[in-house]
Amino acid sequence: MSTFPTFEVLPAVDLQDGEVVQLVQGERGTEKTYGDPVEAAHRWIDAGANSLHLVDLDGAFDGERGNADAIDAVLEAVDVPTQLGGGIRTAADAIDLLERGVDRVILGTAAVENPDIVAEISEDHPDSVVVSLDAKDGEVVVEGWTEGAGISPVEAAERYEELGAAAILFTNVDVEGRLEGVATEPVRELVEATDVPIIASGGVATLEDVQALESAGASAVVVGSALYEGKFSLEDAQNAIGE
16 A cells, blocks of 8 residues: 555644744744644644644754653544654664554654664564655755755665655755745655655645645645645645645
8 A cells, every 4th residue: 555545735743842833944943833732633633634744843853752742642632644753763762653653753864874774664664664854955964954964865765765665755944934835846856766655845835835746746745834824724735636
């Protein structure tokens, strides 16, 4: 079964200090707060979300999961598939989360520093590892987008496909959180270079952006700020795809 049988819109539930936030270009101090994570999760599911995209931002920045209780509360409260990233640094961490009910773990820095972790987790839990590739100026960046990894997104995606990644989460940091639109060309390049699903993230501001990423070949899109700011509704986004 494909990870995404049809194009999906994934609402983002990004957590910082136990609350839902959205950052601009991933920088701490730029956040806007949107309240309780469980309430946000219910809101998106009630609006028709088929899956949720959860991120522990404190984990992403500090290297250890800082919102475990809030995430557990969301997992207990929802009955749709979830993918979770932020602060998952070891195979044991990932497997623990998968066994507690997360459907897919998102690995960023850990996969860049130790690519074999992808194969290690996938061996017992196939189709469960999403590798997060964040790119700035055409280079993969790690450690909360602060350090260049010296590799292009396409080179990295090809490597992780061989190691068993279920999908690639591609975030274009250049447009992230600005609500100024998406860059489709890097997404198209990844789609053409690999056979694994590409989940696009960053910069979605309009329904046209969602459609453009679908047209570029992405299998799913993560939407955060645009939904929280009411630029369009989840229902509108789902109605706009496949047209």
